[in-house]
Amino acid sequence: MKKLFYLIFVLGAIGFSACKSTKKQDPKPMDTSKQAPTTLDLIKDSIFLYAKEDYLWNTSLPTYAAFNPRSFTGGDDITALTKEVNAISQIAINPLTSKPYEYYKDAPGEAKYSFIDDGTVSAELNGIKGDFGFAPFYNLVNDLRIKYVYPGSPADQAHIKRGYQIMSINGNTSLSYDGPRYGNGSSTNLNFVINAYSNSNSISMTLKKPDGSILTVTNMGVANYTVNPVLKDTVFDQGNGHKIGYIVFNSFTSDANADPKLDPAFANFAAQGVTDLVVDLRYNGGGYVLTAEHLDNLIVPAAKTGSLMYNTYYNDILTSGKEVLLKNQWRKDPVYGDYNYGPDYIDYSLAFNAVNFAKSGSLNVNRVFFIVTNSTASASELTINNLRPVMDVKFIGDTTYGKPVGFFDIDINKYQMYIPEFYTQNSIGQGGYYGGFYPGTSSYPGFEDQDDVTKDFGDPTEGLLAHALNYVKNGTYAVQTQAIQSLNSRIGVLSIGAQKAAVRKMDQHKFTGMIFNKKRKLKR
Structure with a gap:
């Protein structure tokens, strides 16, 4: 697939005048406004400009100058880009609720649908995962359970089943829920659990089966496996x-x-x-x-x-065939593995x-x-x-x-942007x-x-x-x-x-x- 690395566009005419004075000028501070944009700046620009053209609610978005994509910052690039996407997602208002279409009541201010990805999603949805192959669930405050296990995964090979109660993780028995909307909300235990199963390469657990017997899993490692959904x-x-x-x-x-x-x-x-x-x-x-x-x-x-x-x-720009930026995205056909006849078609x-x-x-x-x-x-x-x-x-x-809306990935440098581009209705609307x-x-x-x-x-x-x-x-x-x-x-x-x-x-x-x-x- 040919990827669009970023959009280079003209924000405005910059005039330069030659100083013909013979008088030696004092050195002036560097004019940072005329420095060449960084790659991250151009990615931020591209996110906004693609949204302005292809987003389902694109007519609600302000001008480039009013939105100022390059103003979003973070501890790392993807954090900054996520902030920008979140900001875009909160602009269009659903008249039925008087809240953004992408309002998420469990995380106000964050996008309910839109996100920036580093390629993980496409790998996962094509059936390849690299993890332990299980997911936990808090049944009660002091009752952490296995909610599913993927066949063929490390967890499946370790004989872990849905419904097993997790008694300890990496020797830690302090697993009671302390996250949002309960108690002090410190999330110490919750964050420990999340890091242990989603951000680690190895995990040990003690689990109780429904019959009361104990299953001990020691140093189970992550692995790539083909997902059976x-x-x-x-x-x-x-x-x-x-x-x-x-x-x-x-x-x-x-x-x-x-x-x-x-x-x-x-x-x-x-x-x-x-x-x-x-x-x-x-x-x-x-x-x-x-x-x-x-x-x-x-x-x-x-x-x-x-x-x-x-x-x-789709929005009016796409429906009428007036998209300009999206034509830079040459999309490989996922069914037949060939290339379509070009984005114009x-x-x-x-x-x-x-x-x-x-x-x-x-x-x-x-x-x-x-x-x-x-x-x-x-x-x-x-x-x-x-x-x-x-x-x-x-x-x-x-x-x-x-989520009655959908999207396709838009390639921007090493990232994929997912923003709603369409909605669906069944045969009776x-x-x-x-x-x-x-x-x-x-x-x-x-x-x-x-x-x-x-x-x-x-x-x-x-x-x-x-x-x-x-x-x-x-x-x-x-x-x-x-x-x-x-x-x-x-x-x-x-x-x-x-x-x-x-x-x-x-x-x-x-x-x-x-x-x-x-x-x-x-x-x-």
């Missing part, structure tokens, strides 16, 4: 002709990586005569649009083939970006339950929203993240879910409940899955025998705000977004 798939026979297919899909990696994992699972569902489907997206922060479309086509009834799945909308118009359903596989269901939490975002929400007009869609869990999907409401029918991280995926007694199983069998979501659902009665319970704040800090390195990676429509 399907963490679990199984079938439950609920009797009376009801069979439920259950799949945990944790990341919309590239279709080349994800499709070979999804297809066999859905083929098995079809072979076993599954009548109802449960898709667990509780920790899925999104990824590639093409993979979301494929998942929709695996789920949708065959009769809907050829009908509209969703529409994509890319078409961002509504007509050329409509997507229709095209049934894949033979699974035939009319109802699907989606398990969701506040970590369910972007491409996950797109997948769900696309199916709402054409199927009986049920929601189980907590309010989703709320539903979109704009900036506040997320609210399970158990009239718009999002289902059942609201909190995550149950004490059980492994596929355990029929796990809180959120149990609601779906019970609904299919008995016609009601309520599961009376599960004390785990009485969250407020448990000692040391975290407030919802504190738990979300903890998740946000602990998942700060995890991608959240919806990336356009389809073969581009070409102008004719």
Whole structure:
């Protein structure tokens, strides 16, 4: 891919006059305003100018002079660039909320969607990760658990499972939650946990299994592994002709990586005569649009083939083909590995970006339950929203993240900038879910409940899955025998705000977004 290193542009005419006086002039201080800009200055300029052209809410941005991109500073380059992106993100105001479209209530002033990346995201979403392969979660103030493990990762090879309780990390047993919205908010323990599992090359842990036995993991190292985004798939026979297919899909990696994992699972569902489907997206922060479309086509009834799945909308500059800066980005086609015929041919118009359903596989269901939490975002929400007009869609869990917009990467020097360039609507115009999907409401029918991280995926007694199983069998979501659902009665319970704040800090390195990676429509 040919990368644009930065934009060189003229800010204004600088006049120089020759002094013809024969009188010797006293030396003057250096005029720093006429010094050549640094590479960092030019990157800052490029961030703003690309946003001014391609950002979904570009008309809200001020002039270059008023914004002054080079004024943003930080302890390192990426901190300074992140400050600039954050500032851009807070300018456009959503008239329905009177707050920025990118307002994030758990971190006011920070961008909810936009960010600067050093290439980590593209590697991760193409299925390659280099870490321990697990993620922790605070179930209670004094109860730190494993919330998922990637197959084939170091954690998987060490026999670590979802639901295991972490008793110590690197010999430290002081792991109780002390972060935002709880206690003094010192975050000493929280920061220790984050550094241990996300910023270290080796980790030792003592874990308690559900049966009370202890697993000791010593000096587990990070490693590169290929991500299998399907963490679990199984079938439950609920009797009376009801069979439920259950799949945990944790990341919309590239279709080349994800499709070979999804297809066999859905083929098995079809072979076993599954009548109802449960898709667990509780920790899925999104990824590639093409993979979301494929998942929709695996789920949708065959009769809907050829009908509209969703529409994509860009700003007026892109829609009318008047982009200038973006044409410097020669985009390699992610599907076929070749190069498109040049940036002049890319078409961002509504007509050329409509997507229709095209049934894949033979699974035939009319109802699907989606398990969701506040970590369910972007491409996950797109997948769900696309199916709402054409199927009986049920929601189980907590309010989703709320990201009805998407982006593609813009290369600037060694960085990639991700800013919203488009929004989507399904076939009946539903979109704009900036506040997320609210399970158990009239718009999002289902059942609201909190995550149950004490059980492994596929355990029929796990809180959120149990609601779906019970609904299919008995016609009601309520599961009376599960004390785990009485969250407020448990000692040391975290407030919802504190738990979300903890998740946000602990998942700060995890991608959240919806990336356009389809073969581009070409102008004719």
